[in-house]
Amino acid sequence: MLLSAARDWTYGLRRFKVTDEQKRWPGPIWRFAAYDDPIVERVIFRDADSVISKREPGAVSEWIDSGKAFHMMRDAGSHTELILARLWGCVRGALLSMTEKIADFLTQPLASVHFADQFFLREYIWPYAWRSITTHDSLFNFFGGQPFPEGPHRVDFHTGYAEGSPMFSSAVDLPDGAVITWSLWDQRQTPAQMICRYPATVQAKQINAHLPARYAKLINQGLIFKVETSA
Numbered sequence: 001m002l003l004s005a006a007r008d009w010t011y012g013l014r015r016f017k018v019t020d021e022q023k024r025w026p027g028p029i030w031r032f033a034a035y036d037d038p039i040v041e042r043v044i045f046r047d048a049d050s051v052i053s054k055r056e057p058g059a060v061s062e063w064i065d066s067g068k069a070f071h072m073m074r075d076a077g078s079h080t081e082l083i084l085a086r087l088w089g090c091v092r093g094a095l096l097s098m099t100e101k102i103a104d105f106l107t108q109p110l111a112s113v114h115f116a117d118q119f120f121l122r123e124y125i126w127p128y129a130w131r132s133i134t135t136h137d138s139l140f141n142f143f144g145g146q147p148f149p150e151g152p153h154r155v156d157f158h159t160g161y162a163e164g165s166p167m168f169s170s171a172v173d174l175p176d177g178a179v180i181t182w183s184l185w186d187q188r189q190t191p192a193q194m195i196c197r198y199p200a201t202v203q204a205k206q207i208n209a210h211l212p213a214r215y216a217k218l219i220n221q222g223l224i225f226k227v228e229t230s231a
Contacts, residue, residue: 014037016033016037018030018033021099024106025102025106026110026113026114026116026117027113028085028114028115028116028117029102029116029117029120031045031085031117032045032098032102032117032120033098033099033102035090035092035095035098036097036098036099040092041091041092042064042089042090042091042092043089043090043091043092044060044071044088044089045085045086045087045088045089046086046087046160047085047086047160047162049162049163049164049165050086050087050160050161050162050163051161051163053157053159053161054150055075055148055150055153055157055159056073056159058148058149058150059071059073059136059148059149059150059159060089061149062134062136062146062149063089063134063136066134068132068133068134069090069091069093069094069128069129069131069132069133070088070089070090070091070094070128070129070132070133070134071088071089071090071133071134071135071136072084072087072088072129072133072134072135072136073087073088073135073136073137073148073159073160074087074135074136074137074138074139074140074142074145075087075136075137075138075139075148075153075158075159075160076139076153076158076159076160076161077139079139079140079160080140081118081121081122082121082122082126082129082130083118083121083122083125083126083129084118084160085117085118085121086160087159087160088121088129090129094128094129094132095125095128101120101124101125102120102124104124105119105120105123105124130143134146136148136159138152138153138158161213163212163213163214164210164211164212164213165210165213166210166211166212166213166216167208167209167210167211168208168209168211168216168219169206169207169208170182170206170207171205171206172202172205172206172207173205174202174205175202176202176203176204176205177201177202178201178202179199179200179201179202180199180200180201180202180207181197181198181199181200182197182198182200182207182209183195183196183197183198184196184197184211184215186218195215196215
């Protein structure tokens with residue numbers, strides 16, 4: 001994960017600051033630089049809002065046992081790319097320099113900055129990956145995909161699920177355009193504990209915001225939030 005200048009092993013996390021060269025890359029591609037870390041023997045790539053779940057270790061273990069160089073997972077109807085930027089991995093030596101491949105890719109005009117990671121994987125990684133790949137696929141059975149060891153996914157969850165996708169709305173008695181601060185409180189504790197706090201702009205007499213799925217579920221179970229005006 002490329003985050004800061006410090007190399008911090010707290011909780012097993014090693015953090016890096018992106019270089020001046022990497023800052024010119026489309027943001028979704030930054031993560032791929034982890035492959036070039038000289039101490040890496042095996043690397044997996046995930047979205048920042050895709051929390052690693054209990055469903056993944058079994059699949060990753062089967063990949064390791066397979067001896068294949070690449071791993072790919074598909075677990076939802078939208079998982080239709082050759083390689084999903086948020087659900088793949090590879091071993092050291094499977095590729096030459098990732099930085100050089102990205103630099104070559106960026107010499108061409110980008111069809112989309114947002115989907116640059118997907119175009120890069122399709123054009124520069126898949127030609128290597130298909131030769132030695134373990135695929136876990138709960139839907140399409142593409143390219144010899146095998147079922148997840150955990151079995152079918154839950155109706156409300158799949159591997160690669162965007163944890164921040166649920167939304168909430170709250171009515172407020174303030175004019176449109178007013179900037180307020182909303183905060184989410186866990187009232188199962190005494191005193192109540194604030195979980196998070198964010199600014200929002202009133203639109204149509206209400207605020208709308210995304211919440212992590214785990215908190216959305218707790219709200220449905222009685223965890224409540226309160227809205228407070230900003231200073």
